Amino acid sequence: MFSSPTPLERRGASRNLATTTLKSAGLIDRDERMRDANDKPGGRKGPSKKTGHRNRAMEMYKDAAAGSSRNALTLSFKMRLQFDISKLASRISTLVDPVSIRGAASRPTTIGRLRRSAIQTTTTRDSSSRMKAVDVWREFVHKRYNAEKRFLNLERIADDDILKKHNIIPPGVPGNTSSREMSVIFKLAASLKPEVQTISLANNNFSSGLYLSGLPHYLPNLSNLSLQNNGLKTWRDIEQFSPRRGKALNLREIVLIGNPIRDLEIKNGRKDFYRSEMTRRFPSLEVLDQEAVAKISFAVPLSTSSSVTMQPPLATAFSLPMAPSFITGVEGSIISNFLTRFFTLFDNQRTSLASAYLPTSTFSYSAVTSIPHRARAQRLHTSSALPNQRKLEWPPWLSNKAGGSRNLTRMGGVEQTINRLHIGGENIVKAMQALPATVHDVSGNPEKFCIDAWPVGLGETMLLFISVHGEFAEAPSMGVRSFDRSFILAPAPEGSTAKLDNWDVAILSDQLIVRAYSSYEAWAPGPLKVQSSGTESGPKILPPEMQAALRAIPEPKQTMVFAIIQRTGLNLKFAVECLEGNGWDVERAVANFESVKTDLTPDAFL
Amino acid sequence: MAQTFIAQEFTTFYYATFDGDRSALRNLYRPTSMLSFEGSPVMGVDAIVEKLVNLPFKQVAHRVATQDAQPSSPSVASIIVSVTGQLIVDDSEHPLNFSQVFHLVPDDTGYYVLNDIFRLNYG
Numbered sequence: 231m232f233s234s235p236t237p238l239e240r241r242g243a244s245r246n247l248a249t250t251t252l253k254s255a256g257l258i259d260r261d262e263r264m265r266d267a268n269d270k271p272g273g274r275k276g277p278s279k280k281t282g283h284r285n286r287a288m289e290m291y292k293d294a295a296a297g298s299s300r301n302a303l304t305l306s307f308k309m310r311l312q313f314d315i316s317k318l319a320s321r322i323s324t325l326v327d328p329v330s331i332r333g334a335a336s337r338p339t340t341i342g343r344l345r346r347s348a349i350q351t352t353t354t355r356d357s358s359s360r361m362k363a364v365d366v367w368r369e370f371v372h373k374r375y376n377a378e379k380r381f382l383n384l385e386r387i388a389d390d391d392i393l394k395k396h397n398i399i400p401p402g403v404p405g406n407t408s409s410r411e412m413s414v415i416f417k418l419a420a421s422l423k424p425e426v427q428t429i430s431l432a433n434n435n436f437s438s439g440l441y442l443s444g445l446p447h448y449l450p451n452l453s454n455l456s457l458q459n460n461g462l463k464t465w466r467d468i469e470q471f472s473p474r475r476g477k478a479l480n481l482r483e484i485v486l487i488g489n490p491i492r493d494l495e496i497k498n499g500r501k502d503f504y505r506s507e508m509t510r511r512f513p514s515l516e517v518l519d520q521e522a523v524a525k526i527s528f529a530v531p532l533s534t535s536s537s538v539t540m541q542p543p544l545a546t547a548f549s550l551p552m553a554p555s556f557i558t559g560v561e562g563s564i565i566s567n568f569l570t571r572f573f574t575l576f577d578n579q580r581t582s583l584a585s586a587y588l589p590t591s592t593f594s595y596s597a598v599t600s601i602p603h604r605a606r607a608q609r610l611h612t613s614s615a616l617p618n619q620r621k622l623e624w625p626p627w628l629s630n631k632a633g634g635s636r637n638l639t640r641m642g643g644v645e646q647t648i649n650r651l652h653i654g655g656e657n658i659v660k661a662m663q664a665l666p667a668t669v670h671d672v673s674g675n676p677e678k679f680c681i682d683a684w685p686v687g688l689g690e691t692m693l694l695f696i697s698v699h700g701e702f703a704e705a706p707s708m709g710v711r712s713f714d715r716s717f718i719l720a721p722a723p724e725g726s727t728a729k730l731d732n733w734d735v736a737i738l739s740d741q742l743i744v745r746a747y748s749s750y751e752a753w754a755p756g757p758l759k760v761q762s763s764g765t766e767s768g769p770k771i772l773p774p775e776m777q778a779a780l781r782a783i784p785e786p787k788q789t790m791v792f793a794i795i796q797r798t799g800l801n802l803k804f805a806v807e808c809l810e811g812n813g814w815d816v817e818r819a820v821a822n823f824e825s826v827k828t829d830l831t832p833d834a835f836l
Numbered sequence: 837m838a839q840t841f842i843a844q845e846f847t848t849f850y851y852a853t854f855d856g857d858r859s860a861l862r863n864l865y866r867p868t869s870m871l872s873f874e875g876s877p878v879m880g881v882d883a884i885v886e887k888l889v890n891l892p893f894k895q896v897a898h899r900v901a902t903q904d905a906q907p908s909s910p911s912v913a914s915i916i917v918s919v920t921g922q923l924i925v926d927d928s929e930h931p932l933n934f935s936q937v938f939h940l941v942p943d944d945t946g947y948y949v950l951n952d953i954f955r956l957n958y959g
Contacts, residue, residue, distance in 0.1 A: 556875040590910040596902045598920050602933045637902040638844055647840050651906065682872050682953045686939065693909065697937050697953045716918055716937045716953075718908040739908040741918045743935065799929065 364414065366396045371418040380427035382419055387434055402435040402460075413444030420448040427451075432458035432485075439467030446471055455481055459488035465507065467491065472511040483517040484508070492519065510818070513825035555681040560694060565683050568719065568735055569698065573670040577702075580662045584655035585731035588723070588738065593658040594651045595665070595742035597627040597635040605748035619747065621707035627744055632661035655727065658740070667705035678750040686718075694719040694735060701750060714743040772836070776802045790816050795836065798823045804834040839915040842947060843905030846940060847919055851898035858888045864949050871952040884952075893925040898934075908939060915940040915947070923956070932956050 495504035636650035718739040722728035728736035922931035939951035
């Protein structure tokens with residue numbers, strides 16, 4: 231760990247690693263290798279004539295452009311919504327340029343790849359272009375990617391010249407119902423930089439959601455998806471890429487115009503049903519079919535076709551992004567060397583740390599014994615995956631020869647305050663020896679640590695301010711705890727024990743906070759996850775008249791209503807409404823509540 | 837142990853001000869102050885106040901769980917203060933756990949925040 235100076239580089243490195251891994255794995259396993267023309271001795275019929283599809287594409291372009299601007303106007307005036315409803319549609323319409331797509335095959339940049347590929351094993355039938363299918367797809371994906379707009383145009387795959395040239399049967403055409411090619415495309419798309427934000431799969435004749443089943447896995451951060459003019463018919467098709475089974479695809483915008491699943495419902499006057507079914511499956515959805523999603527009610531009729539029970543979302547996001555380590559103004563190696571040596575000695579040989587402190591240096595620690603909200607909701611303290619957590623004990627931290635935890639908000643008096651501040655190397659290591667033995671995984675996953683560090687000019691010296699968040703295993707149980715540790719470091723003064731012991735820096739101040747384990751995922755970059763279960767707030771008390779009304783509801787509905795009130799904080803009326811809107815399915819009702827709760831007025835709650 | 841009292845007074849004042857009127861925190865920072873708020877660095881009193889005032893919540897209440905303070909330099913009476921606690925935002929039922937480290941330095945008028953590291957990363 232600690233080996234890379236900046237988070238940027240660190241992230242870059244892991245990306246490179248991933249790319250290398252993909253490359254060395256040949257991108258696909260043998261059994262995943264794409265079907266080629268040899269599998270189909272009869273070959274395939276050529277797609278529609280060039281002139282024909284060119285015209286179609288142009289028409290589509292016109293339609294999309296007209297449609298999007300019209301929608302944008304109406305909506306921005308009528309609804310005054312802040313987000314740009316027509317973003318996806320307009321992006322797509324401006325980017326769909328059939329001429330440039332077709333012309334790209336002869337770009338000089340592809341020549342190198344072609345030549346290199348020519349010596350590789352031939353898997354296509356066409357001997358004039360000796361390329362592996364995966365290389366063809368790679369070229370295809372790169373050609374179709376507009377990095378500036380972060381837009382991957384996968385429209386009309388079957389019409390692409392590259393595939394025709396190499397006799398590859400694209401997904402969606404009659405005779406190829408396999409989802410493999412699409413998974414390969416998504417896998418290749420996952421390595422595009424910058425990360426893909428928008429994909430259009432319009433006009434691909436997809437009659438099954440299976441083609442999209444790889445999407446959540448490979449492109450979990452995708453935000454806009456157009457499936458315009460395909461053949462998706464059932465909710466099962468949609469559920470192939472909706473967030474579930476822990477694979478969250480948090481789409482912001484979806485276009486399903488021109489698919490039977492949408493068009494039939496609209497034709498039958500069930501647009502509201504269709505839209506609520508979609509928003510229920512994609513709680514993060516803001517724009518559907520170029521119309522803003524209204525998140526205001528529980529108007530979710532019972533779905534009879536749904537075969538999958540919605541999982542309640544584990545967490546909702548808070549609008550503060552989490553950022554990785556921040557290190558500036560200091561060479562990363564100084565921090566890395568210091569922390570690696572420090573934690574290794576702290577784990578294995580605390581006494582030898584004495585030299586790293588000056589006679590005036592201070593050390594203290596405090597223990598936070600409460601289990602954090604999100605960690606509790608994730609049941610990290612009782613998880614069977616972390617069997618040692620239950621054996622962890624606080625007494626060794628709270629009362630020991632070091633005097634115990636120094637939490638100034640709970641101090642017994644001045645004496646305690648003084649006794650629990652350890653001054654000078656000898657006293658400091660004496661106190662540290664009284665603490666439980668630890669194992670910091672300094673050589674392990676760097677993501678497990680989050681470091682903020684920068685130099686501080688103070689008086690005549692330049693100091694280094696470091697704050698580290700991380701985790702360690704604690705002996706004897708080897709359960710995991712989280713910690714925060716702040717250091718003030720100074721260049722090791724000439725003649726000091728630190729200098730003599732080859733420390734570049736001496737520790738002036740060392741403050742440790744030990745707390746119940748909360749996964750390092752807590753600081754993974756991205757939106758802050760806020761656990762949405764009310765487990766810690768205790769049972770909710772109902773006003774007497776509401777209790778009476780609740781008792782009047784027959785079982786088992788009474789219990790269900792009570793459960794909803796407890797889990798959501800809704801009042802009786804809204805809890806009943808929420809359940810009715812979700813076919814008296816408690817999990818679905820809670821999931822629905824989570825997706826609309828920010829738009830509920832206070833009178834919906836207890 | 838003067839620094840422990842200063843630290844306690846400081847945190848009480850800091851969070852009360854934060855929860856009441858964030859813009860009044862201006863008095864606690866200087867042009868040389870640096871804040872790293874969830875990994876994003878901000879330098880100087882104006883930028884820091886702007887950052888704090890524009891955080892995406894209206895109402896906020898800090899609940900301090902632990903707090904510790906130490907002198908941080910043998911030559912200057914500076915103090916390092918570590919705080920953990922909970923942030924209750926806009927009456928949300930889900931408190932956000934935070935950890936914050938202040939580096940307090942004295943000048944003619946009293947103590948000010950030279951460095952401030954804020955993280956919402958636990959729990």
